[in-house]
Amino acid sequence: MKNNILLIFVLVTLCAFAQEQKPNLLQTPDDSWQEEKIRMPLHFAPQIPYAGEEELRFSKDWSKQGTAGFWSYAFVWDIDLKTLLTSQQLEADMQYYFDGLMGVVNKDKDKKLPKTIALFLEKEAKTNYVSFVGKLQIYNSFHTKDVMMLNCTVQQWYCPAKQKSMVLFRFSPKELNHPIWDELQKVTLKEKPCSH
Numbered sequence: 001m002k003n004n005i006l007l008i009f010v011l012v013t014l015c016a017f018a019q020e021q022k023p024n025l026l027q028t029p030d031d032s033w034q035e036e037k038i039r040m041p042l043h044f045a046p047q048i049p050y051a052g053e054e055e056l057r058f059s060k061d062w063s064k065q066g067t068a069g070f071w072s073y074a075f076v077w078d079i080d081l082k083t084l085l086t087s088q089q090l091e092a093d094m095q096y097y098f099d100g101l102m103g104v105v106n107k108d109k110d111k112k113l114p115k116t117i118a119l120f121l122e123k124e125a126k127t128n129y130v131s132f133v134g135k136l137q138i139y140n141s142f143h144t145k146d147v148m149m150l151n152c153t154v155q156q157w158y159c160p161a162k163q164k165s166m167v168l169f170r171f172s173p174k175e176l177n178h179p180i181w182d183e184l185q186k187v188t189l190k191e192k193p194c195s196h
Helices: 002-020 087-105 180-184
Strands: 034-040 052-058 073-079 117-126 129-140 146-159 164-172
Touching (some): 087 129, 117 146, 164 180
Antiparallel strands (some): 052 073, 073 164, 117 129, 146 164
């Protein structure tokens, strides 16, 4: 019995260690950016049909109202998407994403939360690449318990050989010319999109 318990402990430890050792997809300006990884499809937004992983990086001031880093963060989807996104698809995905996330975080289950409004414009498109700039109106269930605006940039790289896409999102309530965007632009992919 002791040997079985020891074996189970060793296997669980090895599995946890192996999961922790999966290389990060994003690099940040410094070590103060917090990290989180989530499997996709997302439990809070099952309407978003992609399988893969979401890797997030949060500014150290992400939760501190009144700072430049408040709600400034980035994430990348490493997913099984085999086509380039359109503005309409991106808008729907972000509406599902934030409505689902805020619904899960919301503690006042009797409160009807305002729906997310998303608008994205295509900025650049070329073979296997597209970028967008957008604006979202979301309900902030985390901090303010009120509606807030987020600016967003999105870049998608499609990798035909792997039949996968990497989609990099950057968010902040600050306008795109604010210095926090210089920091957000330093949250980049560690490797070329189709090399990992």
